[in-house]
Amino acid sequence: MTADTPSSSGAASAVASANVAAQPRPLGPWRQAGRTLVRNRAAMVALATLVLVTLLCLFAPFYAHDIAHVDPFTSNVAGSIVLDGHEADIMQPNDNPLHLGLSPIGPTGHAAYLLGADSQGRDVAARLFYGGRNSLLISASAAVLCLILAACAGIAAGFFGGLVDTILSRLMDIMWAVPVYLFAISLSIVTVSQGLKLGPFVIEADNLLIPIVIIALVYVPYAARPIRGRVLALRQAEFVTAARCLGVPRWRIVLFDILPNVMTTLVVLGPLLMALALLAESALSFLSIGVQAPAASWGTIIQDGEGLIYTRPMVAVAPGLAIVIVVLALNILGDGLRDALDVRDAARRSA
Amino acid sequence: MTGSPSSPADQSSADPVAQTAHGPSGHANAKTMLRPTDTATAPLLSVRDLSKTYDLPRGQSLKAVDGISLDVMPGEVLGLVGESGCGKSTLGRCLLRLTDATSGQILFEGQDITRLSERALRPLRQRMQMVFQDSYASLNPRRRIGDLLAEPLKVHPGPDGRKRTPAVITGRLHDLMELVSLPVTALDRYPHEFSGGQRQRINIARALALSPRLVVADEPVSALDVSVQAQIVNLFADLQAQLGLTYVFVAHDLAVVRQISTRVAVMYLGAIVEIGETDDVLHHPAHPYTAALTQAVPRPEVGALRHPPLRGDIPSPVARPSGCRFHTRCPAVEDRCRTEEPTLQPVRSGHDVACHFPLAAN
Numbered sequence: 001m002t003a004d005t006p007s008s009s010g011a012a013s014a015v016a017s018a019n020v021a022a023q024p025r026p027l028g029p030w031r032q033a034g035r036t037l038v039r040n041r042a043a044m045v046a047l048a049t050l051v052l053v054t055l056l057c058l059f060a061p062f063y064a065h066d067i068a069h070v071d072p073f074t075s076n077v078a079g080s081i082v083l084d085g086h087e088a089d090i091m092q093p094n095d096n097p098l099h100l101g102l103s104p105i106g107p108t109g110h111a112a113y114l115l116g117a118d119s120q121g122r123d124v125a126a127r128l129f130y131g132g133r134n135s136l137l138i139s140a141s142a143a144v145l146c147l148i149l150a151a152c153a154g155i156a157a158g159f160f161g162g163l164v165d166t167i168l169s170r171l172m173d174i175m176w177a178v179p180v181y182l183f184a185i186s187l188s189i190v191t192v193s194q195g196l197k198l199g200p201f202v203i204e205a206d207n208l209l210i211p212i213v214i215i216a217l218v219y220v221p222y223a224a225r226p227i228r229g230r231v232l233a234l235r236q237a238e239f240v241t242a243a244r245c246l247g248v249p250r251w252r253i254v255l256f257d258i259l260p261n262v263m264t265t266l267v268v269l270g271p272l273l274m275a276l277a278l279l280a281e282s283a284l285s286f287l288s289i290g291v292q293a294p295a296a297s298w299g300t301i302i303q304d305g306e307g308l309i310y311t312r313p314m315v316a317v318a319p320g321l322a323i324v325i326v327v328l329a330l331n332i333l334g335d336g337l338r339d340a341l342d343v344r345d346a347a348r349r350s351a
Numbered sequence: 352m353t354g355s356p357s358s359p360a361d362q363s364s365a366d367p368v369a370q371t372a373h374g375p376s377g378h379a380n381a382k383t384m385l386r387p388t389d390t391a392t393a394p395l396l397s398v399r400d401l402s403k404t405y406d407l408p409r410g411q412s413l414k415a416v417d418g419i420s421l422d423v424m425p426g427e428v429l430g431l432v433g434e435s436g437c438g439k440s441t442l443g444r445c446l447l448r449l450t451d452a453t454s455g456q457i458l459f460e461g462q463d464i465t466r467l468s469e470r471a472l473r474p475l476r477q478r479m480q481m482v483f484q485d486s487y488a489s490l491n492p493r494r495r496i497g498d499l500l501a502e503p504l505k506v507h508p509g510p511d512g513r514k515r516t517p518a519v520i521t522g523r524l525h526d527l528m529e530l531v532s533l534p535v536t537a538l539d540r541y542p543h544e545f546s547g548g549q550r551q552r553i554n555i556a557r558a559l560a561l562s563p564r565l566v567v568a569d570e571p572v573s574a575l576d577v578s579v580q581a582q583i584v585n586l587f588a589d590l591q592a593q594l595g596l597t598y599v600f601v602a603h604d605l606a607v608v609r610q611i612s613t614r615v616a617v618m619y620l621g622a623i624v625e626i627g628e629t630d631d632v633l634h635h636p637a638h639p640y641t642a643a644l645t646q647a648v649p650r651p652e653v654g655a656l657r658h659p660p661l662r663g664d665i666p667s668p669v670a671r672p673s674g675c676r677f678h679t680r681c682p683a684v685e686d687r688c689r690t691e692e693p694t695l696q697p698v699r700s701g702h703d704v705a706c707h708f709p710l711a712a713n
Contacts, residue, residue, distance in 0.1 A: 029493055029541065238488035241449055244469075246503040246557070247476030256502070260493040 033264075036340040043336025046329040053326055057132035064126040068112045072130055073294045076121035077102075081112050090121040094311070103311045118304040118315050128318050131296035136326070138211050138290075138297070139278035145216035146273055147266050150223035155262065157224070158231025159254060169228070172221040180218050184280055187214045188289035206292040211284055215277045222276075223269050230265050234258050264341040271334035275327040282323055298323050393461065394422035395565055395597050396446065396479075401455030403441050413669050415441040416452070417621035425564065428591060428598040430612030430629065432644070434665050435603060438621040440484075443569045443601045447481050448472055459565070477507050480558035484570040486550035490542035496553055497538035500524050503560045527556040531586065548579035555586065559594070567599045572607060584610050605648045609633055614701075617641045620668055620676045623695065627702030637698045637709035639681050675707065683708060 027035070037043055056063075064072050080089045090113070091102040104117035114125040157168040175183070191210045196203040203209055234240060234257070243253045278298075284290030285299025293300065298319035305316025403416040415438040423429050431439045444450040446457060448464060457465045459479060464472060483489035490499055501520050509515040515523075528535050531552040542550060551571060558566055568587065572580040588611050591598060602608050608615055609629060616626040617640065625638040636642040643661040663680050666672055672679050678688040687707055695703040 028495075238483050238485055239491040242481070242483060242489045242554075242557070243491075243502065245447055245449055245476065245481045246506065246561075247473040248502060248506050249473070250469075252502075252506065256494065256498075257491050261491070263493075 033337075033340040037336055040336040040339065042332050043340075046332035046336070049325060049329040050333065053132065053322070053329075054136060057129050057136055060126065060129035060133055063129055064123070068114065068123055068126050070112060070123040070126050072122050072126035072296070074122070076117070079121060081105075081108075083108055083110055083112075090117050104308065104315075106312055107314055115314050115318050116312055118301070118312075119308060120304075124301065124305075124315050124318060127296045127301055128298070128322065131291075131298050131301050131319060132322060134208065134291050134295060134297040135278060135281055135285075135299070135323075138208060138215070138281045139274045141212045142215035142219075142277040142281070143270055143274035145212060146219045146223055146277070147270060149216060149220045150227055150269075151259075151262065151266060153220060154224040154227025155231050155254060155258060158228040159235055159250075159258060161232075161235075165228075168224075172224055175218070176221045180222075181280065181283060184214055184218045184284060185287065185289065187217070188284050188287075192289045192292070206295070208291070211281055211290045215280045215284075218280070219273060219276060223273055226269070227262055227265055230262055231258055234261055268334060268338045268341060271330040271337065275330040275334075278323060278327055278330070282319075393425075394458075395425040395460060396423040396599070397456075397458040397461075398422075398446065399456040399458070401442070401445060401457065402453050403438070403445055403450060404453045407669065411669050414621050414671065415668060416445060417671075418455070419621075419623055421616060421623065421626065423565070423597060423599060425597050426595055427613045428600055428611055430608035430615040431599060431601045431618060432603060432605060432608050432615060433618035436665060436668070437618045438668070439601045439603075439618050440569050442618070443481070443567045443599060446599060447479055447567055449481070474507075477503075477561040478563050479565040479567070480561065480563040482551070482554050482558050482566060482568040482571045484574055486547050486554055486574065487542060489554055490550060492542055494541075495538065496540055496542070497524060499542075499553070500527060500538070500557050500560055503557065507561055523560065527560055530559065530590065531556045546579075547575050548583060551575065551579075551583050552586065555583075555590070559590065562594075563596070565597045565599070567601070569601045570603065571600075573603060580607065587611055605633065605644060617644065620666065620671060622676060622705070624677065624706070625702075625704045626695070627699070627704075631699065631702050637702065637704040638677075638706045639683055639710065640677050642710060643682075675705075677706075 064070055070076075077091050080087050082088075088105060090105050092105060093099040094101045094103050104119055104121060105113055106116045108114060108116065113123050115128065116124050118124055118127070153168050153172070157165040188211065191203075191214070192205050195205045195207075196210065240253060240257055243257050248257075281290055281297060282299035282302065285297040286303045288300075288303065291297035291300055301319040302316045305312070305314075305319070308315050398419055398421050401416055401419045402414065405413040405415060407413055417438070419442060421429070431442065433439045441450060445452045448457070448467070452465060455465070456463060459475060462475070464475060467475075490496075501524060504515050504520045504523055509519060524538055525535055528537060533549065533552050533556070537545070537549070537553070542553070545553065554571075571587070572583045575583060584607055587598065587600070590596060591611075598611070600608065600611055612629045614627065615629045615632050616623045617632070617638065618624070619640050625632060625636065625641045632641060633645055636645055640661075647661075661680050661682075666676075666679055672689075673692075674690045675681070675684075675688040675693050678684045681688065685708065691707070693705045693707045695705045697703050698709050
């Protein structure tokens with residue numbers, strides 16, 4: 001019986017500790033993932049694109065008032081602008097032989113009406129930026145809300161299993177069986193025509209909360225399923241058993257052992273869900289059951305441009321391009337995040 | 352290593368390991384702790400007819416643990432050996448209620464814990480801990496070592512019944528690192544930055560954070576390099592002597608068990624076939640299976656084997672042989688072995704064997 005430092009193990013670990021102490025203070029797994037992401041050129045270009053688009057959209061009021069000097073929300077069919085010293089009507093006669101009907105002005109190459117006007121004589125460029133605010137706000141909020149709901153459902157189903165899992169999983173299966181867009185369209189038609197009355201709370205039909213909640217809801221099964229799978233695997237992990245063995249209450253296990261390990265899945269799903277939400281939002285708005293006029297979103301602008309597709313294709317093409325660029329960037333960023341957040345990979349790199 | 356047990360009253364009253372781990376007073380405490388008392392014969396852990404059956408598809412079932420009874424005395428190290436698949440890890444997990452037994456009884460400090468709820472079990476968890484085989488899988492890769500080790504200290508109240516303050520926890524973490532010979536800087540690091548041996552030290556530190564009386568070690572060294580194995584086994588032995596711990600040490604390596612155990616139980620197909628003092632069992636095995644296992648340990652000697660090596664594989668626990676569970680591979684099988692199942696019977700004092708024709712000590 002001695003309380004001396006164990007000699008054999010002490011000597012050996014002195015060597016072991018030396019090489020631990022020699023390293024600089026370690027980076028956490030998140031910081032390490034951040035470094036990997038920064039080194040990923042494609043992901044960085046995607047991120048820069050997203051930041052740029054977001055900034056442009058944030059500065060939409062500044063662009064409209066101080067650069068283009070236009071009001072993108074009121075009809076301007078009778079108006080005119082001064083281009084290179086001479087005045088031009090916003091709505092111009094068609095160049096068919098009989099000059100029947102009017103077409104909005106095309107891209108001007110000037111600050112005002114840079115991308116031309118839509119059929120109501122509103123500045124497409126200004127509306128594009130304003131619409132981007134709505135589109136990005138809705139898709140980002142929907143993605144976040146969807147992730148929160150999916151994380152709750154996925155963790156509950158995966159961790160508690162049994163009846164909870166059965167009920168949640170079957171519910172998801174039912175939602176899964178209905179095509180997403182059909183589901184979203186049905187919900188939108190009901191809420192957009194009547195608004196939403198929940199007891200004392202009334203949500204008006206033009207409230208952005210409506211498309212946000214609907215889009216978040218319909219994508220919950222898509223996000224919850226991989227989360228549930230991850231949690232199922234984690235529940236069997238030895239460190240969860242170890243936590244149980246230490247007498248750690250279940251809520252703490254969920255919060256400190258399960259959630260941090262699911263977080264990587266959530267972060268990777270985030271951009272991908274936002275891309276899906278952006279597409280869904282555009283589709284709903286295109287069908288006039290998303291963002292309501294006179295407010296704009298990329299989907300509503302495409303709809304405005306639908307009738308002008310042969311004469312003024314820019315009205316539909318510009319928001320279409322914006323959607324393609326943002327969705328592509330989100331997907332590339334998601335891939336980069338997935339590569340950067342592979343924990344096992346991180347361990348291999350440091351080894 | 353003395354086998355003299357300590358009184359449960361001494362131990363459960365406070366945080367004995369915490370005291371011994373602190374400074375110069377540790378010496379005296381460790382001695383008083385191991386004073387023999389009138390409760391000398393009370394086992395710390397008792398298992399009565401414990402079984403664990405897994406239901407398989409098509410109505411089949413797998414008996415991983417098949418009616419095991421054993422006592423673990425305070426201060427002893429019980430080695431649990433057997434081939435892989437013999438149910439020794441399942442038994443270890445059942446002992447700590449990490450896996451629920453199908454039938455039987457587990458008594459810890461005389462209290463039946465077999466059917467206690469997770470919540471009712473929580474206070475008892477402070478006194479029974481586990482070290483796992485896979486040192487990496489048993490540490491959450493996303494948390495720093497300091498957080499991992501502090502977790503049990505945050506969850507359980509201190510010896511005074513109140514929540515431990517951050518200062519107390521930090522102090523305890525430093526003590527723990529010293530106990531397992533790791534630098535304090537390791538607390539800021541993540542599990543993947545350590546070698547297997549260092550990680551196992553961290554696992555040991557975590558298991559000891561709450562000053563348990565019983566530690567179940569589930570093959571704690573079998574995933575490590577041989578050179579590191581010895582260090583970790585030595586650490587286990589040193590800690591046991593220093594803190595008066597009781598171990599159930601699961602292993603498949605007899606050399607490891609020989610080094611650390613006071614008693615050894617040999618398992619075959621979910622049951623104990625031989626149990627006794629380590630030297631007695633390993634030098635004078637009474638069961639042909641134990642004899643064969645001892646032969647399998649490489650020895651730096653030239654000479655004929657005393658017992659023939661085993662043939663065949665361990666039978667499937669789904670279709671257990673009738674009679675003696677070992678008769679399909681036994682070199683000395685007789686007709687009686689095929690029909691009649693032997694029970695554990697003493698061959699010498701403190702040495703039981705489940706065999707109709709035990710080998711004579713030579």
